[in-house]
Each structure stands twice: as structure tokens, then as C-alpha cells.
Amino acid sequence: MIELGKKYRLKKIKGFENYDSECYKVVGFYNFDTVICETPYGERFVFMKEFLIDPQKPDEIYSDLILERNK
Numbered sequence: 001m002i003e004l005g006k007k008y009r010l011k012k013i014k015g016f017e018n019y020d021s022e023c024y025k026v027v028g029f030y031n032f033d034t035v036i037c038e039t040p041y042g043e044r045f046v047f048m049k050e051f052l053i054d055p056q057k058p059d060e061i062y063s064d065l066i067l068e069r070n071k
Contacts, residue, residue, distance in 0.1 A: 001056065002049050002054065004027070004028070004067075005026065005027075005056065006025070006026055006055075007023040007024065008024055008026065008037070008054070008055070009021060009024070009052070010022075010047070010051055010053070011051050011053055011060070011061055011062055011063040012054065012062050012063065013062070013063050014063075015063055018067045022039060023039075024037035024038065024045065024047070024052070025039075026052075027044070033048055033050070034046060034047070034049065035047050037052075048052055050064070051063055
């Protein structure tokens, strides 16, 4: 469960290198599946809840998102 005021990291996407280990603090909820997050530097981002790692489920570090590369 995603909670207001707590810090989360982003899930990884299989097949893509993700060097971002930034923590994002949840500062608001946009609707039932979207949250507004802030970095320690004051930048704000909007993420779907499913892309944040829930500390209660630390084994779920990968997103179900599948991206295909077209050449």
C-alpha cells in the first residue's frame, strides 16, 4: 500500500538498464492509481502506483510493463 509522506523507489523494467536509485517521496494522490512524488531536490513527478516499490513487498522490483524496440 502506497502511503502519503513515505519514500519509494521506482520498479525496474526487464531488459533495460536502470541506474536510478533515487527515492521519491509521495506528496499527493492524483486519482486512485496515480501519485505525485517529489525528489530531495524539489522536482515533482507523477507516477502510477504500480511503478513504485512497496516496502511491504520488497521482492517485487520489476514492473509488469513490457516494452518492445522497433528497428
